[in-house]
Amino acid sequence: MIPYTKEAPQQIASEEELRARIPGWGADLDRKDRPAVPREQSLTTGAHWEFPDRQPEKGRRERSVEHRFLTPVFGTTVPLKGLSGGIRRLAYARYSEGRAAHWLLLIxxxxxxxxxxxxxxxxxxxxxxxxxxxxxxxxxxxxxxRSRFGRGRADVKHVWLDPVLVVGPWLMAGGLVFALGRTVVRALR
Amino acid sequence: MRAMVYRGPYKVRVEDKEVPAIEHPNDAIVRVALAAICGSDLHLYHGMMPDTRVGSTFGHEFIGVVEEVGGSVQNLKVGDRVMVPFNVYCGSCYFCSRGLYSNCHNVNPNATAVGGIYGYSHTCGGYDGGQSQFVRVPFADVGPMVIPEWLSDEDALMMTDALPTGYFGAQLGDIEQGDTVVVFGAGPVGLFAARSAWFMGAGRVIVIDHLDYRLQKARDFAFAETYNFNEHDDVVVHLKKITDYLGADVAIDAVGAEADGNLLQHITSAKLKLQGGSPVALNWAIDSVRKGGTVSVVGAYGPMFSAVKFGDAMNKGLTLRMNQTPVKRQWPRLLEHVQNGHLKPSDLVTHRIPLEHISEGYHIFSSKLDDCIKPVIVPEAA
Structure with a gap:
């Protein structure tokens, strides 16, 4: 009558059976052997600074408004450029990470x-x-x-959506450009 | 050098890029020996992670040889064979000084909610990754470790993310002797989590997925009981039935943002990018764990909101535990497990792909072709 009484489930296999069948079973039973326990602990990290040297900033590096200043170290791949760069810079400059607008602009x-x-x-x-x-x-x-069909995969049910989502925006954009062009030509006539 | 370059959703290619330079006195430049594609790289590949820029190089799982070091580096020298945790971290900030390396505050100007990760978008700091011939490694005295001679390259590669993340996921479950643990996702992280759950004394380990070949691996590698959710009308009810209607003591979400199994969730997240991720596995975890149980989340989600069944979690009195893995904290104990023969991490490697063919590697892994579980990238073959 589990769980409607205080009865607890029976173990499917005994400790001896598990230990014999599974390499390392119970090796970390003692929480002292689990490196993530406790979650917060002071460890030797190899850092020999109180605050790291600052990496030189080349150009204007965008940063979250939730930071007090540019972090001492940062990635430098693919700096902001073009229209997408302007949109991304606006996202960083105007909205915090807590705002949906921040992430929607980045997307x-x-x-x-x-x-x-x-x-x-x-x-x-x-x-x-x-x-x-x-x-x-x-x-x-x-x-x-062979990898997809007859193998019980859940994703096969909606695989037809993929080409629609890949090609659809291009067809819509093409249709929009065509309609716009036609309107302009007609206006000029 | 040759490097994988993102060209937009579902498109990558290999290009010539400048060899990275020392930009900070504690930088090292590492010549990559092996890299891997991670399941979370697919979130970038599918265009789900905000601020993933065309031209960036992915890859947060890599090992290699130190090619050059900056002026303040003391713990590494040129020629050292090193494994590099996926976290970029300083070792000295408020968070690092408390062991929360994955939450470092000194390496990611783009966001405060996430630390630095190699090759994982500007949301994670704007660092290029290791799916290339060379990579810049900041804080060389803190993150990388010289690989013990007895550890093979592929085993070391699995130590940079997949194995520590699975192991960390099991620890977050706070497993007690005899617990029933259900793991959602039979990818590399889920398989390692399932295997690790036994180390902590689990009495029963159940793995849920929809890919039969991965469930077979879960039985062979992780000694788990397995179920294909696609064969059950409601996998939560099935899990209740097989646990005496009690539910599992611990549930681990090792799927993350692109979980399948609910069409609306999948379309609004993976396809339309309107959610930070499709929390199908997380919701199943919340609903299938017993009242008072623990849900551990190591599957990666984007920073946007997701439709999570928080009310059920609250009403059931669950403990929800999660984080990006502080990888290096796991290494000493994991090295003991590997050396003692408790597991062989490279058992999960199924594909070895030259860097020049990486676009095919991404497609094979993303589409789960050819029974792919873990693809490894070999830059020297470029």
Whole structure:
């Protein structure tokens, strides 16, 4: 009548059986052997400074408004640029991490960045190329069909959505550009 | 150097990039020997993590050889073979001085809610990652560790995130002898969490996923009882039935942001990016654990809000425990486990992919082709 009485469940296997069957069973039974216990503890880290030297700031590095100052060390890959950079800078300068607007602007910046970068790549000797960059050729070399079907996978139920979500925005953007162009041409006539 | 470069959602390629330079006196430059693709890299790849910039290089799981050190580095020298925890951390701030290395306050100007992570968007500090031939490693005296000679490269690679995160997840569960532990997700972190739960004296370990080949691995590697949630109308009810309608003592969410199993949650998060993540596994954990039980979360979620069933958690009196893993704290004990033969971390590696073919590696891992569990990237083959 568990759990409607005080009765506790029976162990499925005894301690001896578990110890014999599973390598290392019970090795960390004692919490003193668990490195994450207690959660907060003072440990030797290798740091030989009270506050780290400051990494030189090249350009204007964006930062969260929740920081008192630019952290002494930071990543320097892909500085802000273009329209996406402006959107991201606004997100950092105006909104705290607690505001949805902060994250929604950053996600918008990501989408704009993808379009900007794709368009810019068309003017280079190595434009974006969806076939190789998506790795979709591995569908042929790594059993795409066999891996998916007849294997009880939950994601197969909505796999039809993927091409809609990938191609859909491009079709919508194309339709919008076409409609806008047609309106302009008609107005000029 | 050759490096993986993000080109927008679902698109990556390999490009020539500048070899990283020393930018701080305690930096090191590491020549990458092996890197891995992590399940959480897929959140970046799918465009879910805010401020993931085109042109950045992913990869927070890597090992390599020290190529150059900055002027203040004392603990490493050129030529050392090192493993690098996925956390970038200073070792001296309020949080690091309390052992919370993953919550360092001195390395991420872009956010205060998360520390620094290699190759994990500007939300995590804007550092390039290790899916490349070279990588900049800040605070070289704090994070990296010389790999013991007896430890293989692939075992060391698993020590940089997947194994410590699974082990940490089991510890967050505060497991007591004889506890029933249910792990959601049979990816590398879930498999390591399930295996680690036994170290802490679990009496029964159950793993839930929808990929049969991974559930097979959970039985073989983690000695777990397994169930495919896709074969049950309601996996929470099933878990109640097999635990005498009590529920598990501990539930571990080792899935995170892209959990499947609920179409609305999946579309609004993974597809439309309107949530920080699809908390299907987390909600199942909350609902399937017993009243007064513990839910441990090591699956990664984005910083936006998610539709979590918090009322059930409150009404059941649950303890919710979570964090990014402070990796280096786990190493001494984990090295003992590996050396004592309690587990072999590289048993989960299924694919070894040259850096030049990394776009295929991402697709194989993302689409779960060819029974992929853990893909390893080999830069020298570039």
């Amino acid at each position: 918008l910046g990501d989408r704009v960045d993808a379009v900007e970068s794709h368009v810019a790549s068309l003017a280079t000797r190595r434009p974006d190329e969806p076939i190789t960059q998506s790795g979709v050729v591995s569908e042929l070399s790594h059993d795409g069909l």
